[in-house]
Amino acid sequence: MVMQAMSEKVLYASKVEALVQERPDIFEVLWPEDLLDYTIMVIPRSVKKFSDYSHIRRYISNRYLVFINSKGMGHVKLTIVSVNTRDNIVYMPIDSFDSTWRYLKASINKSIQQQKEQSIDCHISRPEDLVDLSGLYRQGSTVSIKNDRVVYSMMELSQQEQKMLSARDELLSNNENLYFYAVQGNRYHDRDCFAVKFIDAKDLRASSQKPENLCACDKCQRRLLMRKATSINPNQVRAIDNHFFTPNALTDKQLEKLVEEYGFLFEMLDQRTLKVFAKEDSWVIRKYGDVYTLFHNNYKLVESGRSLTDGYHDQNVRSESLMVIFEYIHEYSYEKHIEAVKCKRKNKALVNRWGFVGMAVVKVKRRLRRAQRNRTSKYNYYKNNFVTQQQYNKTIDKMIKAVKTMDSRDEILEYMESLRR
Numbered sequence: 001m002v003m004q005a006m007s008e009k010v011l012y013a014s015k016v017e018a019l020v021q022e023r024p025d026i027f028e029v030l031w032p033e034d035l036l037d038y039t040i041m042v043i044p045r046s047v048k049k050f051s052d053y054s055h056i057r058r059y060i061s062n063r064y065l066v067f068i069n070s071k072g073m074g075h076v077k078l079t080i081v082s083v084n085t086r087d088n089i090v091y092m093p094i095d096s097f098d099s100t101w102r103y104l105k106a107s108i109n110k111s112i113q114q115q116k117e118q119s120i121d122c123h124i125s126r127p128e129d130l131v132d133l134s135g136l137y138r139q140g141s142t143v144s145i146k147n148d149r150v151v152y153s154m155m156e157l158s159q160q161e162q163k164m165l166s167a168r169d170e171l172l173s174n175n176e177n178l179y180f181y182a183v184q185g186n187r188y189h190d191r192d193c194f195a196v197k198f199i200d201a202k203d204l205r206a207s208s209q210k211p212e213n214l215c216a217c218d219k220c221q222r223r224l225l226m227r228k229a230t231s232i233n234p235n236q237v238r239a240i241d242n243h244f245f246t247p248n249a250l251t252d253k254q255l256e257k258l259v260e261e262y263g264f265l266f267e268m269l270d271q272r273t274l275k276v277f278a279k280e281d282s283w284v285i286r287k288y289g290d291v292y293t294l295f296h297n298n299y300k301l302v303e304s305g306r307s308l309t310d311g312y313h314d315q316n317v318r319s320e321s322l323m324v325i326f327e328y329i330h331e332y333s334y335e336k337h338i339e340a341v342k343c344k345r346k347n348k349a350l351v352n353r354w355g356f357v358g359m360a361v362v363k364v365k366r367r368l369r370r371a372q373r374n375r376t377s378k379y380n381y382y383k384n385n386f387v388t389q390q391q392y393n394k395t396i397d398k399m400i401k402a403v404k405t406m407d408s409r410d411e412i413l414e415y416m417e418s419l420r421r
């Protein structure tokens with residue numbers, strides 16, 4: 001009788017279950033024999049440092065990876081790994097790989113053996129076939145697994161090649177450089193993009209200005225834009241992306257507009273408060289529940305216009321959409337603000353002249369303006385009906401005419417109610 005090797009899942013089930021119960025978090029368990037369906041990607045640091053992390057993070061989840069030291073009396077341990085559930089990739093930082101690989105390898109070997117015994121076709125012949133080291137690629141070195149650890153070895157380089165490599169390092173370590181590209185390529189990248197690693201040293205170019213005629217790499221575009229937008233405090237790239245700019249809240253296109261077109265700079269004050277620098281003004285956006293509230297820097301009037309002072313005041317702009325707030329900031333100018341003050345004066349004159357009817361006209365105007373500005377769900381009706389300035393003006397004229405012909409308070413109120421619907 002042939003002894004069939006028993007699955008580790010069966011052998012160690014109770015041990016692993018006990019270990020999982022000791023842990024404060026609840027993650028799914030990944031067994032070494034499951035790894036046959038995965039690629040094990042060894043990476044330099046955490047997967048969160050990937051330049052396209054914001055795009056893949058929705059597919060990433062943590063798992064407990066089991067490793068079994070069968071020589072040490074079946075000692076079982078758990079380690080937490082990040083798994084890309086869409087592409088079946090297990091990400092392992094180098095040190096975590098180095099400390100667990102020999103155990104994983106033994107288990108995977110066993111599974112390959114089992115499959116052979118059961119005459120199942122196995123797509124790999126040795127455990128190393130599951131491992132992808134391309135994420136560790138470094139120019140001038142080769143990377144391989146030796147004695148169950150990741151090993152870099154320097155390649156023999158000519159003087160010319162060494163020169164090229166140090167020129168390359170210089171380009172990459174100069175923080176003024178933002179855009180990286182190959183001399184004959186058609187895309188530019190963030191310095192951390194995987195693609196940059198594979199651009200030959202002699203072909204790599206870099207610049208602080210967006211190179212014309214090249215388009216953005218879609219893997220690293222977001223990281224690059226965030227890097228540019230957080231130049232005040234470069235450590236905040238991830239924090240701002242996590243707390244405010246999730247891809248749902250702000251698409252790549254929208255972020256590009258804010259950074260490249262509007263020239264906004266961002267700084268996070270705390271998890272609910274974001275500071276925005278736009279032209280000479282600075283703004284604070286604070287999140288209360290689902291609603292963003294906008295504050296504007298204080299200023300005092302001086303002969304030449306205004307001068308900025310300390311502190312912020314409530315700008316009376318609220319929205320559930322960050323983009324609405326950003327558009328407001330972009331459109332704001334002191335000149336426009338003066339226009340608004342003039343408009344206030346006009347309204348006052350209307351009230352003085354027409355009394356109650358004038359007041360109704362002002363109310364209609366205000367409601368429309370607010371609707372146009374806020375575009376929240378509450379004002380959907382207005383949003384859908386009066387989008388352009390021209391339409392808005394037309395509507396106002398019509399309303400003023402209508403209201404002027406009414407003489408009872410009830411009639412006016414009823415009319416205004418009808419606008420709300």
Ligand SMILES: [Zn+2]
Pocket residue numbers: 188189190193194195196217218219220221
């Ligand atoms: Zn890229």
